[in-house]
Amino acid sequence: MPEVDFVYACEASDVPENGALNVNLDGVEITIFHTPDRFLARSGVCKHNGFKLELCDITGDTVTCPLHGWKYRISTGKGVKPAWTVLETYPVVMRADQLWVQPLAEKQDDEFDTSAFDW
């Protein structure tokens, strides 16, 4: 895996509690979620058709896309509906009160290739 530096994403206070903020880091759209106990960085867009995840509905550990109802677990990035989909996850760290993200997705063995489907 190539070495990729952490990139400044935003101030921690920019991400609302139990909410999300999209950032574009080196051309990669990423959503930072502020859960009750930590910050998590996931794909910035819904895997179905690219709706920004910061605009989706967040309830507990679930983010639901309002366009067609796809759901994901924020904690793992794994799909709930459909279960076979998965959001990319990115390492995120807090330095002082700033969030820094490594804009290279962590490897996920169970990622399903949807490119062959005509949605």
Ligand code: FES
């Ligand atoms: S774009 Fe998100 S469910 Fe269709």
